[in-house]
Amino acid sequence: MPRIDAALREIGALDALAAQDTPVHRLDPRVKLLATAGFVLAVASSPLREFAELAPLALFPVAMLAAGRVPFRLVGRSLLLASPFAVMVGVFNPLFDREVVAHWGPLAVTGGWLSFLSILARFALTAGAALTLLATTGYVGVGSGLGRLGAPRALVTQFLLLYRYIFVLADEGARAVRAHALRSASGRPATVRVWGSLAGHLLLRAHDRGLRVHAAMLSRGFDGSMPALRPLRWGRADSVFLAACLAFFALARFGHLAENLGRLAVGGAP
Amino acid sequence: MSHHIVEARNLEFAYPDGTAALRGASFRIEHGESVGLVGANGAGKSTLLLHLNGCLLPAGGEVRIGDVPVTRATLAQVRRSVGFVFQDPNDQLFMPTVGEDVAFGPANMQLPGEEVERRVRESLTAVGAEHLRARPPYRLSGGEKRAAAIAGVLAMSPDVLVMDEPSSGLDPRSRRRLIGLLAGFRHTKIVAAHDLDMIRELCPRTIVLHEGRVAADGPTAGMLGDRELLERCGL
Amino acid sequence: MHMSDALVSPGVGGAMWAASAGLAAWSARRLREEMTDARVQLMGVLGAFVFAAQMVNFAIPGTGSSGHLAGGLLLAILLGPHAAFLAMFSILTVQALFFADGGLLALGCNAFNLGFWPCFVVYPLVFRRMVGDKPGRGRLTFAAVLAGAIGLQLGAFGVVLQTLFSGISELPFGTFALLMQPIHLAIGIVEGLVTAALLAFVWKARPELVLPSATGPVARPTSMRPVLVAFAALALVTGGLFSWFASTRPDGLEWSSAGTCGREEPAVLQDRWHRLCAGIQEWTAFLPGYDFKSSTTDGEPVAAAAAGTPEAAREPEESGAPHPAVSSGTSLSGVVGGAIVLALIAMVGLGLRLRGRAEQAGG
Ligand SMILES: Nc1ncnc2c1ncn2[C@@H]1O[C@H](COP(=O)(O)OP(=O)(O)OP(=O)(O)O)[C@@H](O)[C@H]1O
Ligand SMILES: [Mg+2]
Numbered sequence: 044m045p046r047i048d049a050a051l052r053e054i055g056a057l058d059a060l061a062a063q064d065t066p067v068h069r070l071d072p073r074v075k076l077l078a079t080a081g082f083v084l085a086v087a088s089s090p091l092r093e094f095a096e097l098a099p100l101a102l103f104p105v106a107m108l109a110a111g112r113v114p115f116r117l118v119g120r121s122l123l124l125a126s127p128f129a130v131m132v133g134v135f136n137p138l139f140d141r142e143v144v145a146h147w148g149p150l151a152v153t154g155g156w157l158s159f160l161s162i163l164a165r166f167a168l169t170a171g172a173a174l175t176l177l178a179t180t181g182y183v184g185v186g187s188g189l190g191r192l193g194a195p196r197a198l199v200t201q202f203l204l205l206y207r208y209i210f211v212l213a214d215e216g217a218r219a220v221r222a223h224a225l226r227s228a229s230g231r232p233a234t235v236r237v238w239g240s241l242a243g244h245l246l247l248r249a250h251d252r253g254l255r256v257h258a259a260m261l262s263r264g265f266d267g268s269m270p271a272l273r274p275l276r277w278g279r280a281d282s283v284f285l286a287a288c289l290a291f292f293a294l295a296r297f298g299h300l301a302e303n304l305g306r307l308a309v310g311g312a313p
Numbered sequence: 314m315s316h317h318i319v320e321a322r323n324l325e326f327a328y329p330d331g332t333a334a335l336r337g338a339s340f341r342i343e344h345g346e347s348v349g350l351v352g353a354n355g356a357g358k359s360t361l362l363l364h365l366n367g368c369l370l371p372a373g374g375e376v377r378i379g380d381v382p383v384t385r386a387t388l389a390q391v392r393r394s395v396g397f398v399f400q401d402p403n404d405q406l407f408m409p410t411v412g413e414d415v416a417f418g419p420a421n422m423q424l425p426g427e428e429v430e431r432r433v434r435e436s437l438t439a440v441g442a443e444h445l446r447a448r449p450p451y452r453l454s455g456g457e458k459r460a461a462a463i464a465g466v467l468a469m470s471p472d473v474l475v476m477d478e479p480s481s482g483l484d485p486r487s488r489r490r491l492i493g494l495l496a497g498f499r500h501t502k503i504v505a506a507h508d509l510d511m512i513r514e515l516c517p518r519t520i521v522l523h524e525g526r527v528a529a530d531g532p533t534a535g536m537l538g539d540r541e542l543l544e545r546c547g548l
Numbered sequence: 549m550h551m552s553d554a555l556v557s558p559g560v561g562g563a564m565w566a567a568s569a570g571l572a573a574w575s576a577r578r579l580r581e582e583m584t585d586a587r588v589q590l591m592g593v594l595g596a597f598v599f600a601a602q603m604v605n606f607a608i609p610g611t612g613s614s615g616h617l618a619g620g621l622l623l624a625i626l627l628g629p630h631a632a633f634l635a636m637f638s639i640l641t642v643q644a645l646f647f648a649d650g651g652l653l654a655l656g657c658n659a660f661n662l663g664f665w666p667c668f669v670v671y672p673l674v675f676r677r678m679v680g681d682k683p684g685r686g687r688l689t690f691a692a693v694l695a696g697a698i699g700l701q702l703g704a705f706g707v708v709l710q711t712l713f714s715g716i717s718e719l720p721f722g723t724f725a726l727l728m729q730p731i732h733l734a735i736g737i738v739e740g741l742v743t744a745a746l747l748a749f750v751w752k753a754r755p756e757l758v759l760p761s762a763t764g765p766v767a768r769p770t771s772m773r774p775v776l777v778a779f780a781a782l783a784l785v786t787g788g789l790f791s792w793f794a795s796t797r798p799d800g801l802e803w804s805s806a807g808t809c810g811r812e813e814p815a816v817l818q819d820r821w822h823r824l825c826a827g828i829q830e831w832t833a834f835l836p837g838y839d840f841k842s843s844t845t846d847g848e849p850v851a852a853a854a855a856g857t858p859e860a861a862r863e864p865e866e867s868g869a870p871h872p873a874v875s876s877g878t879s880l881s882g883v884v885g886g887a888i889v890l891a892l893i894a895m896v897g898l899g900l901r902l903r904g905r906a907e908q909a910g911g
Contacts, residue, residue, distance in 0.1 A: 047603040054646050058449070065904065083653045088558045091716055095886030102893045109900035112908075125648035129552040132717050132724075139718040147880045155718060162554045162716060169553035170648035177645040183409040185645065195576030197588055201631075202638045204407060204592025209599055209642070210451035211403050216600040239745025242601045246594075246746065247753060250626070253593035255404040257586040258368040262397045263418035263469060264389070267580075270420030305885025329756060 047217045053121070054209070057174070060113050061181030067111035072180045072188030074281040078103075078288040079176045085292040086168045092144065092154055094161035096302065097168060099295040103288065104171045111179040118174050125170055133162035182206050191275055200269050204256070212249055219245060317344045317394070317472040317501045319365060323374035326360055334360040336525035337374065342501065349512035349533060350505040352522035353547030358477070358505040359400060361522065365475050365503065366395040378473065393422065396471030396500075400478045402458035406450035411442065411461045414450060418469040436467035440494060456487030463494070473501040480508045509537055509548070521546050550643070551658050551707050553651025557714035564710065565656030571664060572637055575630035587631050594626055595635035599642065601746075620666030621675065621695055622743055626757060629667040636663035657710050661703035670699040679759070688751055688758070689744040696740025697733060704732035 061068070082103050089096055108115060140155035177185065183203065190199040219241050294300070319342040326335040334357045342348050352358050363369040364376050367383045376383040383391050399405045408414035415436055419429040437443045440460040450458060459479065466474065479495070480488045492511055495502065506512055512519060512533060519536050521529040523546040529536055536542065553561075579587060598619040619639065623632035640658045643649040650658045678691035708725045711717050717724070751758050 047600065050603055050647070057646055062447075079652065083553060083651070084558050087553065087556060087561060087653050093882065095882040098886035098889040098893070101890060102896065105893050105897040106900060109897040110904065112901075112904050115897075121648050128550060129554040132552075132555055132711065132719065135723075136718040139720065145880075147883060158716065158718065165716075166552060166554035169651045169653065173553075173644055173652050174646075174648055176652075182642075182645065195573050195634075197576040197579045197591075197631075198572055198634050198637065200588050201591040201595065201634055202641070203409060204589060205595040205599070205635070205638045205642065207407055207409065207451065208593045208596035212593070212596040212600040213603070216603065236745055238742060239747075240749045242746050243749030243753070245601065246597055246750060247757075249593050249597040250590065250754075250757060252401075252404060253590035254586050255399065255401070256407055256593060257589040258363065259397070259399050259405040260407065260417075260589060261388075262366055262368060262392055263465065264392060264421030265417075266421060270417060299882075301885035301889050302882040303885065304888050305881030305883065308881070308884050308888060330754070 047213055051213050057178050060178045065111050067107055067179045071275050071277045071281045072184040073192055074285045075180050076188045078285055079172050081289050081292050082172050083169050085296045086165055089296055091161050092157040094164050097164045099300045104175045107175045113178040121174055122170055129166040133159050320377040324371050325373035326371050334525055338527050340520055345501055347502040347516040349516035349519040356522045357525045358522055362475050362477050362505055366392050366397050394472045396466035396474050398463055398466050398476040402462040405462045411448050412446040415465045415468050432468040436464040440464045455482045476504045478506050480511050550650035551654040553653045555711050555716050556654045560710050560714045561653040564660050568656040568659035575633045578630045591631045591635045595639050599639050620663050621699055624667040624671035633663045633667045661706040665702040666699040670695045688747055692744035692747055693740030696743050697736035700732045700736030704728045
């Protein structure tokens with residue numbers, strides 16, 4: 044998890060990208076949610092060692108990002124920051140699975156290396172897809188899409204409020220940290236005790252704020268249900284897009300595109 | 314409720330931790346009046362205002378809006394006629410964009426779509442914030458937030474406007490703009506503030522609150538000149 | 549300690565999604581009567597608090613872990629288990645969407661590991677029981693540390709099991725558990741201490757937030773029902789999906805390789821069981837180092853020595869996975885093809901980007 048300022052900046056950057064107006068952004072959030080779900084399933088279900096067959100699937104996030112005018116650099120950096128756990132676990136595969144399963148020219152390749160590469164590719168694709176979804180749909184879009192797809196109302200309402208108040212509370216948190224740093228000679232982070240009272244103050248304020256927000260919502264007629272957020276429109280283009288995506292995922296998943304293309308290139312020799 | 318009278322009788326209230334915030338406050342505000350509410354920090358201004366639209370219900374005494382007593386049963390009706398602008402606009406701007414936030418109240422009133430849209434447009438125009446419509450609230454300056462919050466309340470076309478420190482945190486120019494804006498409203502207004510100059514400009518009448526009770530109530534001009542009174546009430 | 553999409557199989561991910569979505573729907577239903585009390589707004593704002601507080605912190609050196617404040621436990625204490633679970637679900641979604649932390653398929657796993665255990669198990673069965681109705685400060689601290697540690701142990705074990713059943717990592721169960729549990733014991737204790745420090749502060753300032761009166765709706769979480777229901781649902785879903793998967797996946801793999809390599813390989817299908825048995829034998833006859841007695845041509849691999857220890861507990865799905873025919877993706881042509889495809893995609897991306905720029909400049 045990045046530090047608080049960095050996190051806010053990150054959220055802000057993605058947020059700004061999500062506010063753009065491109066054909067990708069104009070798609071119904073539900074369509075993007077469903078397509079992303081299909082994509083993640085296609086990636087996750089593809090056979091472990093056939094990591095080359097994951098290559099065609101990269102078309103989905105790459106095209107979405109490119110058409111949605113989202114800088115690849117931003118997504119790449121987020122991926123690097125988030126990668127440690129998958130890499131740390133995956134790196135054991137070459138150690139534990141040393142069965143040689145293929146020869147690439149002079150190179151004898153073990154199953155472990157293949158599955159490690161596959162884990163890396165899976166990580167990049169799935170995490171990239173999540174970021175793509177957000178950067179082209181926006182948090183609120185995702186929330187209203189989920190709501191319209193049947194997510195419980197309490198969940199959606201608090202999903203939206205959470206996002207709104209992340210900015211307020213992260214800001215308060217950052218100020219508290221700064222105030223602490225200014226008065227702590229060492230410049231080291233707070234001890235547990237100090238942290239407890241620093242965060243405790245934040246918590247009490249957050250709690251009171253929750254009550255005030257509640258009062259403010261009741262004052263304006265809140266009766267338990269959020270009024271419909273932006274109206275969503277699922278048009279023909281949306282249906283076509285979704286169908287095309289799902290068809291492509293199926294083709295990429297079962298069609299062995301990389302293998303067949305490679306055969307053409309290297310002349311059919313295995 | 315043709316007469317937008319706001320009346321408090323012997324209001325008493327204590328917070329759950331035992332702090333007695335109101336100890337028998339009474340006043341009566343007539344239709345169309347503009348009343349300032351002043352008092353030291355912790356005097357009970359915010360607490361008092363929260364009783365006016367039933368966000369808090371009194372432990373003793375009662376509040377009447379027109380001829381309706383504020384009780385659990387009349388909350389919906391009361392809240393439609395009393396618009397509340399909170400001290401911290403962050404508490405009030407909870408929707409993803411300014412436009413959606415302003416639409417929140419009217420949409421909850423089950424108004425038809427065009428009517429909601431019309432009210433959003435009109436109230437944003439009234440506070441000079443049409444250009445903020447698509448912006449998320451957390452990216453606004455303090456003054457812009459305040460304007461958006463007021464627009465959200467105006468969109469419900471309340472009869473009575475209750476405002477808690479509307480000018481706090483504003484720079485001089487935003488403050489002037491706000492005062493001009495509020496002076497233009499014909500609503501019954503109740504404004505709590507530490508900004509005595511603003512009170513002087515906006516409110517012919519002032520109520521001074523001290524330790525949960527009304528310490529003085531009368532024309533602003535005389536009251537804000539009374540050094541002894543202000544001193545005694547910590548102002 | 550977020551489970552990653554890269555390590556989850558669709559079967560495991562789907563089962564955990566079903567369990568977590570079920571819990572979320574059930575929690576939301578329980579909250580429906582309370583939609584107009586402050587709980588929903590508090591969920592939002594306190595969720596944001598946990599999110600912020602997790603970043604105001606000292607990293608735990610050497611683990612690379614992001615675990616800090618025991619958010620699930622704290623939220624359960626402040627909001628009750630149902631609202632807390634929903635809040636955790638949202639927090640994890642934000643982390644998955646904005647920081648690629650975890651992932652969308654793994655969201656069900658993460659909600660279960662970091663939400664279900666602390667909210668529905670540890671809070672009612674450990675924390676509430678331990679603090680009783682009139683706790684002292686020491687007791688509160690001890691309860692928070694114990695609850696934090698237990699919660700994270702359960703969560704970490706969840707990660708181990710989900711990874712194992714997914715069969716994507718080759719880490720043997722024992723090794724992985726031995727890696728995960730002690731690290732997360734340490735983290736859990738730190739989390740517990742941090743949470744306890746926070747609770748101690750709040751306890752002094754506003755005790756009613758930590759222990760709402762015993763009659764309040766928050767204070768009836770000790771019922772075992774949610775736990776049992778969730779377990780039953782999980783068992784059913786897992787069983788169903790799992791058996792379906794175990795039976796289809798190896799075949800599916802071979803079917804697809806047979807179908808597209810352009811030649812029928814019925815032998816592969818028959819061979820499967822042979823090779824499986826042979827594989828198990830090869831495993832037990834542990835051969836050190838590299839012994840390349842395998843000759844690998846497409847579809848005719850002989851299982852070579854695997855350096856792993858025999859794992860009797862391996863699921864059929866998993867033992868099937870390392871052994872079936874080497875299929876397209878592993879051959880040289882597959883790799884070359886993959887590279888070509890990637891190059892093509894990069895060109896498509898570039899093309900779209902340029903067109904976007906041109907449009908932007910034009911309009
Ligand atoms: N949520 C709360 N819980 C407990 N006590 C409270 C709470 N809110 C306010 N109080 C107490 O009630 C009293 C009145 O507070 P109130 O907020 O009404 O004062 P105020 O006049 O609005 O002050 P300010 O000018 O600082 O806004 C104070 O003593 C305050 O400490
Ligand atoms: Mg106040």
